[in-house]
Amino acid sequence: MRSKTDEKDEKNDETEAKPQETRDSLPDWLKAVKSVVCQAAKTLVVPVHPAGWPFIAGFAIVSVLLALLSEFLGFAGLVLTLWCVYFFRDPVRVTPSREGLVISPADGIVQAIGKAELPAEIDSDGYEDDPLFKAKTLTRISVFLNVFDVHVNRVPADGEVTQVLYHPGKFLNAALDKASLENERATVVMKLASKDSSIAFVQIAGLVARRILCDAKKGTAYKAGERFGIIRFGSRMDIYLPPRTMPLVTVGQHMIGGETVLADLQSSEKTREGEIR
Numbered sequence: 001m002r003s004k005t006d007e008k009d010e011k012n013d014e015t016e017a018k019p020q021e022t023r024d025s026l027p028d029w030l031k032a033v034k035s036v037v038c039q040a041a042k043t044l045v046v047p048v049h050p051a052g053w054p055f056i057a058g059f060a061i062v063s064v065l066l067a068l069l070s071e072f073l074g075f076a077g078l079v080l081t082l083w084c085v086y087f088f089r090d091p092v093r094v095t096p097s098r099e100g101l102v103i104s105p106a107d108g109i110v111q112a113i114g115k116a117e118l119p120a121e122i123d124s125d126g127y128e129d130d131p132l133f134k135a136k137t138l139t140r141i142s143v144f145l146n147v148f149d150v151h152v153n154r155v156p157a158d159g160e161v162t163q164v165l166y167h168p169g170k171f172l173n174a175a176l177d178k179a180s181l182e183n184e185r186a187t188v189v190m191k192l193a194s195k196d197s198s199i200a201f202v203q204i205a206g207l208v209a210r211r212i213l214c215d216a217k218k219g220t221a222y223k224a225g226e227r228f229g230i231i232r233f234g235s236r237m238d239i240y241l242p243p244r245t246m247p248l249v250t251v252g253q254h255m256i257g258g259e260t261v262l263a264d265l266q267s268s269e270k271t272r273e274g275e276i277r
Contacts, residue, residue, distance in 0.1 A: 046089045046090065046091045046092075047089070047090045047091070047092075048085060048088050048089060048090060049088045049089075049090040049151075049152050049230055051088065051213055051230050051232070052084065052085070052087070052088025053088075055084050055088065055232075056081065056084050056085055056088065059077065059080055059081040059084045060081050062077055063077025063078050063080070063081050064077075086148075087147065087148075087151065087233070088151070088230075089150060090150070090152045090227070091150060093154070093225060093256070093257065093258030093259050094258075094259060095154075095223075095224055095225025095258050095259060096224075096259070096261055097223075097224070099158070099193075099194045099266075100194045100195070100264055100265040100266040100267075101157070101224065101261050101263075101264055101265070102156050102157050102199065102224075102239070102241065102245070102261070102262045102263040102264070102265065103154070103156050103157065103224045103225060103258060103259065103260065103261060103262065104143060104154075104156065104239075104249075104255035104256065104257050104258070104259070104260040104261075104262050105143075105153050105154050105155065105156045105201050105228075105237050105239060105257060105258075106143045106145055106149075106150075106151075106153050106154070106237035106255065106257045107143075107145060107149040107150040107151075107254075107255060107256055107257045108143040108144050108145035108146065108149045108236075108237070108254070108255055108257075109143065109144050109146075109252065109253070109254055109255070110141060110142070110143055110144075110249055110250065110251050110252060110253050110254075110255060111142045111143065111144040111175055111236070111251070112140075112141075112142045112177065112251060113139065113140070113141050113142070113247055113249075113250070113251055113271075114139070114140060115137040115138065115139060115140070116137060116138065116140040116180065116240070117136070117137055117138075118132070118133070118138065118200060118240060119165075119167065119180075119181075119185070119187050119200070119202060120181075121165045121167045121187060122163060122165065122187060122189060122200065123163060123165075127198070130191075130196075130197060130198050131196070131197040131242055131243045132189075132197050132198040132199065132200065132240070132242050132243070133198070134243075135243040138240045138241060138242070138243065139240070139241045139245065139246070139247060140180070140238055140239065140240050140241075141238070141239045141241070141247055141249065141262055141263075142177075142180065142236060142237070142238050142239075143236065143237045143238075143239070143255050144174055144175050144236050145174075145231065145235050145236065145237065147233060150257060151230050151231050151232065151233075151235065152227055152229075152230050152257065153203060153227070153228055153229045153230060153231065153237065153257065154224075154225050154226060154227055154228065154257050154258040155190070155216070155222040155223070155224055155225065155226045155227075155228050156199065156201055156224060156239060156262065157190065157192055157193075157194070157199055157224050158192070158193040158194060158221075158222070158223055158224050159190040159191050159192045159193045159194075159198075159199070159221070159222065160190065160191050160193070160219065160220065160221045160222075161188060161189070161190050161191075161216050161217060161218050161219065161220050161221075161222065162189050162190065162191050162198065162218065162219075163187070163188070163189035163218065164186070164187070164188055164189075164214060164216050164217070164218050165186070165187045165188075165189075166185075166186050166187075166212075166214070167184065167185050167186075167187065168184055169182055169183045169184040169185065169205075170182045170183050170184070171183060171184065171205055171206065171207055172206075172207065173206060173207045174204055174205070174206030174207065174235050174236035175206075175236070179204055179206070179236060180202070180204065180236075180238055183204050183205050183206070183236075184204070184205040184212065185202050185203060185204045185205065185212070186202070186203045186212045186214035186229070187200060187201075187202045187203075188200065188201050188202070188203075188214065188216045188228070190222070192242070192265070193221075194265060194266075195242065195265050197242040197243075198242070199239070199240065199241065199242060200239075200240040201237065201238065201239045201240070202237065202238040202239075202240075203229060203231050203235065203237060204231075204235060204236040204237065204238060205231065205235055206231075206233075206235045206236060211231070211232045211233075212229070212231050212232075212235075213229045213230045213231070213232075214228065214229040215227075215228050215229050216228040216229065224258075225258040225259075239262060241262075241263055242265065245263050245264075245265055246263065246267070246269055246270060246271045246272075247262060247263050247271060247272070248261055248262060248263055248264060248267070248269070248272055249261075249262055249272070250272055250273060250274030251274070252274060252276070253274060
């Protein structure tokens, strides 16, 4: 004969089992919708770079004031506030960690690949034996960031920063080739850990972007993919490769900062070509 305690335990077990049974009995279409919603949440809800919070707060306050005047203006302000949150997103990236790889320091489209001299502000004294400084021209990869790209910048390779230089300048369209010479910029030179050479990468302000934040510190060692700064509202990133290093990307390709491999210092592969398909 069962006791009242046994009957109560059975009822509790049945009650605990019901939620699991309910989840398992969901129709396939509802499971698919749930999966899409969860995936969308993971995609849209990402960390925000600290530099963005003052702007987000400002947009939000203005939106509230506009809403007091008009529902339409309040809605417009809300849209702009959400866009600001989206602009300053700082997603997690999975960086290839093999020695010798050069990773894209920024999201965006490869605007140009060609030969160019190092920026004039870079100090070459004491670098006479460094291949980067001995060459007259170097391969330069230019990545253009539009206002919808992630603007958090990442270190392209393992190494130690030897120079961090700020150069005031104009705010021309960053897509123009002369922007590399005339626009405001922050230049970082890094001694590579995997090769007896340095690499240089430059944050360039654009027509809309008017503020460069460069947190790279001279004498500090970094790993490829680590964050070192941000450019606000549209910009460009130039990467100067060591001599005889061929790019593994082509003009028109979209880069993912901290993930896309730009070049391989250990590879002898020739420059790649691309086709639009």
